[in-house]
Amino acid sequence: MPAMLAAKFTVLHLSQSPSPQSSFRLGIRPSPAARARSVAPRAAASATAVSAKPAAASSPLVADRKVVRIGLPSKGRMAEQTLSLLKSCQLSVRQLNPRQYTADIPLIPNLEVWFQRPKDIVRKLQSGDLDLGIVGFDIVSEYGEGTEDLVVVHDALDFGHCRLSLAVPKEGIFENIITLEDLLKMPEWTEERPLRVVTGFGYLGDKFLREKGFKHVRFLSADGALESYPPMGMADAIVDLVSSGTTLRENNLKEIDGGVVLQSQATLVASRKSLHKRKGVLEVTHELLERLEAHLRATAELMVSLHITHVCMIILVGTELLYFLLLYY
Ligand SMILES: Nc1ncnc2c1ncn2[C@@H]1O[C@H](COP(=O)(O)OP(=O)(O)OP(=O)(O)O)[C@@H](O)[C@H]1O
Ligand SMILES: O=P(O)(O)OC[C@H]1O[C@H](OP(=O)(O)OP(=O)(O)O)[C@H](O)[C@@H]1O
Secondary structure, X not given: OOOOOOXXXXXXXXXXXXXXXXXXXXXXXXXXXXXXXXXXXXXXXXXXXXXXXXXOOOOOOOOOOOOEEEEEEOOXXXXXXXXXXXXXXXXXXXXXXXXXXXXXXXXXXXXXXXXXXXXXHHHHHHHOOOOEEEEEHXXXXXXXXXXXXXXXXXXXXXXXXXXXXXXXXOOHHHXXXXXHXXXXXXXXXXXXXXXXXXEXXXXXXXXXXXXXXXXXXXXXXXXXXXXXXXXXXXXXXXXXXXXXXXXXXXXXXXXXXXXXXXXXXXXXXXXXXXXXXXXXXXXXXXXXXXXXXHHHHHHHHHHHHHHHHHHHHHHHHHHHHHHHHHHHO
């Protein structure tokens, strides 16, 4: 399992048997170990406790609004997939004017949709301007910065799979550097000449390298085209998101073994304060979770049955081929 950061989030799950006191109940348990799980949808029965931790009493909600608000990515690679996931759950988003940032989901009348940049979704969950959001776990971990304000309601929405990883040039002084240990032992890094790492994930990157024993590191912050920094001589290494690995390869970079900072995919996140204090948020969260779980479970079952059919066909074709060869010879 790749190195994981022990972020202070919690994961909520639907519980199979609703509590007699309430129309539903949400289970809560520490999340880090569960983060490595990727495609398997949440098993409803895996909840181990029944109530969310109380939010700080001295933290009132920003505004006393009546509707519940969910933030969805306004652009970027997750925007379209978020809408199509919701559509598959019969939760089509209706946007009357594509230039506006608000929309609704007719099936849940008291839910307002706000299209925002992923980073801003996390910030607005923390400020109380949003109650729920769909964003990558990478963004939750970086911009949530280990606080307990956020609750990861579903940590495996099965899209936006990627990893936050440390990479260095393939050649030059890094030619024989394969593992994190190799990189750590390089005599080049001193107080005067630290390892220069460019990243858009300063919090996670710094925490990871410190925990791995790196002492002489300087982080440079950048938002895009990070892969261009080492070839330009502006950085020695990068900490960036990787999925296919094509961008790294095409820029003559390689991932360091043991250098995976975090595994990520799309998650449903909630503001802890909202869950506890805003009327309607728990009910909406429950509705969303139930539909997401049902859809993800059905998709997983379909994949298994397609796989079985595939295997059966291979066996059948193989047997017939064998029979034919036996007859022929
Ligand atoms: N190569 C990738 N493969 C799969 N998922 C990715 C990849 N890169 C990023 N993601 C996921 O998609 C999310 C959105 O990434 P994207 O680059 O589209 O952000 P963005 O909307 O451009 O954000 P911003 O411009 O505010 O940085 C990331 O937070 C991550 O969870
Ligand atoms: O491993 P790969 O499949 O090649 O994907 C990795 C690339 O994807 C992301 O960038 P994105 O394409 O989102 O553009 P950005 O740099 O503008 O964020 C990430 O920052 C990498 O550059």
